[in-house]
Amino acid sequence: MKTVNQGIEKIDAMSLLTGKAVYTDDLALENCLVVKVLRSPHAFAKIKDIDLTDAMKIEGMECILTYRDVPNKRFTMAGQSYPEPSPYDRLILDRMVRYVGDPMAIAAGTSEKAVDKALKLIHVSYDLLDPVLDPDKALDHKSIIHPEADYHVNGDIGNEVKRNLCASGEFSAGDVENEFSRCCVIVDRVYHTKANNQAMMETHRSFSYPDHAGRLVICSSTQIPFHVRRIAATALDIPKSRIRVIKPKVGGGFGAKQTLVSELFPALVTMKTGKPAKMVFDRSETFTASTSRHEMKIRVRIGADKAGHILAIQMDTLSNTGAYGEHGPTTVGLSGHKAMSLYNRAKAVQFTYKVVYTNTMSAGAYRGYGATQGTFALESAVNELSDLLSMDPLQLRLKNILKSGDTVAAYYGETINSCPLPACIQKGREMIGWDRKFPFRKISPTRIRAVGAAIAMQGSGIPDIDRASARVEVQEGGFYTLMIGAADMGTGCDTILAQMAAESLGCDMDKIVVSSVDTDASPYDTGSYASSTTYVTGMAVVKACEELKRKIEAKGIYPALSASATHSSPVSPPPFMAGFSEIEMDLETGETKVVEFVGVVDCGTPINPSLARVQTEGGIVQGIGMALYEDISYNPKGKMTRDSFMQYKIPSRLDVGRVRVEFESSYEPTGPFGAKSIGEVVINTPSPAIAHAIHNAAGIYLRKLPMTAETIFMTLKEQKTAWPSVLKN
Amino acid sequence: MQITCRINNREFIREIEPDLLLIDFVRSLGFKSVKRGCDTSNCGLCTVWVDEKPVLSCSVLAARVNHRIVTTLEGLEEEAKAVGRFLAKEGAEQCGFCSPGLIMNILAMKKEFKTPTTDDIKQYLAGNLCRCSGYESQLRAIEKYFDLEGKNQ
Ligand code: FES
Ligand code: FES
Numbered sequence: 036m037k038t039v040n041q042g043i044e045k046i047d048a049m050s051l052l053t054g055k056a057v058y059t060d061d062l063a064l065e066n067c068l069v070v071k072v073l074r075s076p077h078a079f080a081k082i083k084d085i086d087l088t089d090a091m092k093i094e095g096m097e098c099i100l101t102y103r104d105v106p107n108k109r110f111t112m113a114g115q116s117y118p119e120p121s122p123y124d125r126l127i128l129d130r131m132v133r134y135v136g137d138p139m140a141i142a143a144g145t146s147e148k149a150v151d152k153a154l155k156l157i158h159v160s161y162d163l164l165d166p167v168l169d170p171d172k173a174l175d176h177k178s179i180i181h182p183e184a185d186y187h188v189n190g191d192i193g194n195e196v197k198r199n200l201c202a203s204g205e206f207s208a209g210d211v212e213n214e215f216s217r218c219c220v221i222v223d224r225v226y227h228t229k230a231n232n233q234a235m236m237e238t239h240r241s242f243s244y245p246d247h248a249g250r251l252v253i254c255s256s257t258q259i260p261f262h263v264r265r266i267a268a269t270a271l272d273i274p275k276s277r278i279r280v281i282k283p284k285v286g287g288g289f290g291a292k293q294t295l296v297s298e299l300f301p302a303l304v305t306m307k308t309g310k311p312a313k314m315v316f317d318r319s320e321t322f323t324a325s326t327s328r329h330e331m332k333i334r335v336r337i338g339a340d341k342a343g344h345i346l347a348i349q350m351d352t353l354s355n356t357g358a359y360g361e362h363g364p365t366t367v368g369l370s371g372h373k374a375m376s377l378y379n380r381a382k383a384v385q386f387t388y389k390v391v392y393t394n395t396m397s398a399g400a401y402r403g404y405g406a407t408q409g410t411f412a413l414e415s416a417v418n419e420l421s422d423l424l425s426m427d428p429l430q431l432r433l434k435n436i437l438k439s440g441d442t443v444a445a446y447y448g449e450t451i452n453s454c455p456l457p458a459c460i461q462k463g464r465e466m467i468g469w470d471r472k473f474p475f476r477k478i479s480p481t482r483i484r485a486v487g488a489a490i491a492m493q494g495s496g497i498p499d500i501d502r503a504s505a506r507v508e509v510q511e512g513g514f515y516t517l518m519i520g521a522a523d524m525g526t527g528c529d530t531i532l533a534q535m536a537a538e539s540l541g542c543d544m545d546k547i548v549v550s551s552v553d554t555d556a557s558p559y560d561t562g563s564y565a566s567s568t569t570y571v572t573g574m575a576v577v578k579a580c581e582e583l584k585r586k587i588e589a590k591g592i593y594p595a596l597s598a599s600a601t602h603s604s605p606v607s608p609p610p611f612m613a614g615f616s617e618i619e620m621d622l623e624t625g626e627t628k629v630v631e632f633v634g635v636v637d638c639g640t641p642i643n644p645s646l647a648r649v650q651t652e653g654g655i656v657q658g659i660g661m662a663l664y665e666d667i668s669y670n671p672k673g674k675m676t677r678d679s680f681m682q683y684k685i686p687s688r689l690d691v692g693r694v695r696v697e698f699e700s701s702y703e704p705t706g707p708f709g710a711k712s713i714g715e716v717v718i719n720t721p722s723p724a725i726a727h728a729i730h731n732a733a734g735i736y737l738r739k740l741p742m743t744a745e746t747i748f749m750t751l752k753e754q755k756t757a758w759p760s761v762l763k764n
Numbered sequence: 765m766q767i768t769c770r771i772n773n774r775e776f777i778r779e780i781e782p783d784l785l786l787i788d789f790v791r792s793l794g795f796k797s798v799k800r801g802c803d804t805s806n807c808g809l810c811t812v813w814v815d816e817k818p819v820l821s822c823s824v825l826a827a828r829v830n831h832r833i834v835t836t837l838e839g840l841e842e843e844a845k846a847v848g849r850f851l852a853k854e855g856a857e858q859c860g861f862c863s864p865g866l867i868m869n870i871l872a873m874k875k876e877f878k879t880p881t882t883d884d885i886k887q888y889l890a891g892n893l894c895r896c897s898g899y900e901s902q903l904r905a906i907e908k909y910f911d912l913e914g915k916n917q
Contacts, residue, residue: 044852051860052848052867054797054837061796234895236801236809236861286799286861287896318802525859525896645855649901653858656898680806680893688899689890 039538039708042645045530046549047284047523057284059256060315063242067313068097070301071150073140073157074324075132078166078394078673079178082130082159085140089156095149097308099157100141102128105303106272109185112295113361113399114259114266116500116561118189122201122360124181127270127299132161133180133358134394135674136324143304143312166394166673170330170355173199173391180358180392192364201356202364202390206371208444209383214347218338220423225334226412227739228722230327230355230667231660233401234685235525237286238321239296242313243305246279253302254281258292258522259562260552270299271306282552288524289657290400293564294361296325322678326399327667329366329390330355333412343426345381345435350374350413352388354405359397363390366400370409376446376609377413377456377492379437384445394673400564402654403718406493407661411740414489414723419736428488428727429460429469436490439701447498449606453701453711456490459613459635462699463488466633467615474731478619484630486617487727491719494607495703495712496567501603503572504558505579507536508597509587514546520560521572522552526714527646528568532576534642535707539580558599566610566712569642573707575602608703610711611637614655614720617692618728625748627729629659630692632721639703639711647713651696654717660686662722664741767830771795772839780826786812786819789826790836797837797864801893808892811865812836818872837864843871850905858896866892870906880910 050057085101105127113121128138140157144150167176181196188194193203215221241255251273257263260280268275285292301312316325336349352370356363371386401407421428437443439454464470467486475485506518517536523529533547540546550557560572578600586596615633620626632655641647664684668676677683702709722740730736735750768777776793787810790798800822801807810822813835837844847867848857857863866889873880873888880888885906894902 042855045855045857047860048852048857049845049848051857052851052863053841053844054864054867056796058799058861236799236807236859236893236895238801285859287859289895318804525861527855527858643855645853645901649855649858649897652898652900653896654898657895679804680802681804685893685895687890687893688886688903691899694898694900 036538038534038544039642040640040644043530043534043544043643045527046533047529058237058286059240059242059254059283062254062283063313064244064311067242067311068143068145068304068308069147069150070141070143070304070312070314071154072138072300073142073154075135075137075139077132077161077163078135078168079164080132080161081164082132082139083162084160086158090153093149093153093156095145096153097143097145098304099153100128100303100307102130106270108269108272109187110266110269111361112266114262114293114562114564117265120189120192120364121362122194123187124359127303134396136396137358141300141303143308167199168394168669168673170353170391170393173393174389180394199392200389201360201392202367203388205387207385211347211349211383211385214383215338217340218346219341220420221336221338222416222419222423223336224416224419224738225332226415227332228330228408228411229740230330230398231401231665232322232327232667232683233289233291235287235289235291238318239316239325240314241298241301242311243301244311245305245309250277250279251302251305252279252281253298254283255298256285256292257282258288258524258564260522260554261520261559262562263295263298264554266295267298267302271302280554282522285522285524289402290404290564291325292524293400293562294326318680319678322683323396323675326361326397328401329363329398329405329408331370331408333370333409335412335416337416337420339420339424343424343431343434345378347383348375348378348381349385350409354388354390355393355398356390357393357395357397361397361399363398366405369405372445373406373492373494374409374413376443377437377490378435379441379443380435395669396675402657402715404715407719410489410491410719411722415726415738418723418727418730429464432460432490433457452608452705453639453703454611455637455699455701456611456613458699459611459637460490462697463613463615463633463635466695466697467617467631469615472617481622482619483622483732484617484619485728485732486615487724487731488613488615489720489723489727490613491716492609492611493566493712493716493719494609495570495706496604496607497565498605498607499603501561501565501567501571502601503560503575504599504601505572505575506558506597506599507579507583509592509594511594514548515540517547517549517576518557519549519572519576520552520557521568522563524563526650527643528563531569531642531646532572535573535576536580538708539577540584566715569710570706570712571602571604573710574604575600577707578602604705606705608705608711610713610716612716612720614724616721616724616728618725618732620732625744625751627663627744627747628692629725632659632694634696634717634720635699636696636713636717637699637701638713639701639706640709641698641700642708642710644698648696650713651717652694655694655721656686656691658718658721659691662725662740662742664743666741765827767827769829769832769834771834772836782827784826785822786824786826786829787821790821790834795836795838799861799864806893808869809862809865811868813868813872818869837868840871847871847909850909851902854901854905856897856901856905862892862894866902882907
């Protein structure tokens, strides 16, 4: 292949690298009103009154909007296809505020100074309510977080809102209790993952203006331009045809921008004033008033016979969706299905879940989308099981994992076409030097090195729901324009989709021009999330190019000749990964560093191996942050305690050792050129692989993230294990 | 107050508010390469040079550059391309939002080190955060860039 499977440079590389003005705030009109939001200082309260008299006296103030000024139509900000599984539990501004950070007023003025001054002069009086802060106590709490009569769900999601239950459900295959009774070892533990912030470098931002026909134009740093159009239309109560959404270059998303965050505030101001308006979140606002990963507590029961055949797996997840249900009913499903499916030799599996509301910031989408949490739980339990069985953890996996050709009940009954997981495990084992290093090596009287492993899978798009279209057109001079609606958020999808087009049409890359998304001009696409772009949009591109080729063969080539195609896949073939960590632990302080992480990935055919490698390296390092220090937590009043990079530490280049990545490529017959997805699977293995290494170093199982030096030290002290592995030496 | 300064070899005389930050000053003049990633001087995205030395423009008042020389990535187009080619080869610019600050510091490092070690590179650039790349591809690119530059000198 000439362009596919080549490490071609990104088509936008040089403009990004020379700092051209290509991001949302670089393009904003100079005369935009500055928009800011007054946020609730209370975790749960009802607004008695908002007095704007003093604030509006400030010179330069254009308007201040409150709950009295917004349409009374509930909606969800989750960027999902209609009808969204997330409940309609929001208004743009509500009289009830449900977490510290919930918006109470939107202020717009001609300068930032004026707006800041005005925000301080808005007087709000409240009826304080008793907040629900602990997810374990949320169910049937005497405070009901969503008592409103117009709360709405689109389908059966197991919702009982009066009990603070956002969603619940169950799934089973086989008779678990019967299988457990035949097991000779059973691990039964609870694993706890915390909320994390996506922490993309470009914070949330958008601007809006009326166009020549009086329509509303929203320009936003988003992963979901078409969902923004639909959701904004609902929230603002205007027809979808009155809105146009433009997506410039995006400075990272990781799921954070799969939810509307900033868009509606300037949009409402533009609607009310007829003037351009812009809102840029600062970092603290991005931490405290956007969406995070769902905190989950997952009970895993897993049992095996003496020979190490896993007979039964049971998982029960409690997920904390925070004050609003964005992505709540869907992320939780992945915590069971995308973990248990790995062990398809098990005779029986059962998965039950509850998603509860609390008065904390709403959770949302973050790379991995629940699978990350489930993988930490199940893979940790499998490592504990190998310990009880005294069996090599890799051996235990090779005995029990799914294979190509398997039909997997836990994976929605899909048949797996391509699964080179055994080869991934084998290659990773050699790369990390498992046989030499497992379980640990002492390198000084107080320092120890140990290794750990985990495997993972994800999906490639949402079957039958994700829908993508592409249009190719011949232009004068013999080049092609490729129109897509998928949103490149830094992942390089504009480039890889152009690679597919060039390959299909048999031309050079420089003959393909890709436009960024404008809902007035681009063909419909559900958006860039759920690892869908390469697999789903890619297939739409291939189909459109094949069609255009047929036309060229029949009629010859001439400008304006074009072809379009739409694609939606009935299946979601999983990419796979095996991850191996080597850590160094200081036994006196508990300080633990990842000295090396090896990831071996199957994403089918990597369309662009350089970009796939960087996606993997980046995902692994985010995963290391999640494992060791990233932690959203709240004080007893419900205020988030870490709202800057000073307190919420993400890995710097000094914090991670070597990250080495290899591919063990399979060929997925339903994907474009044999490709599957890559974006999300890569974040799933670090937490369990590092927890495993910590166990191998110090004899302790940490079942709660993050595994900070302090927790390691305190756990060692409490358990008085006196570092059994070291003593054995 | 009024300030006079040279930015990317052009003289600017401007009336400014005394509390205006350098980052907002240069962006308002159209130097949009300068990015903001935090409110706490932690991310390095806003790096520019004042009198050839890297500074965090989010933490310097514009008033401080009165009669001084400011350089942003727009003023180093050729040098940026030279580094950029190595980064692009590795696919190291994902979203690219951190790139301008990173390249400003790589170019500053080049003035101090002929052939930095891996450790030198990691230390020097420790303040430049990137959430997309995991840093490995950046390191590969920077090592190759210095390798070549070293040989050329
Ligand atoms: S903006 Fe983050 S250090 Fe300046
Ligand atoms: S490339 Fe996105 S933050 Fe560095």
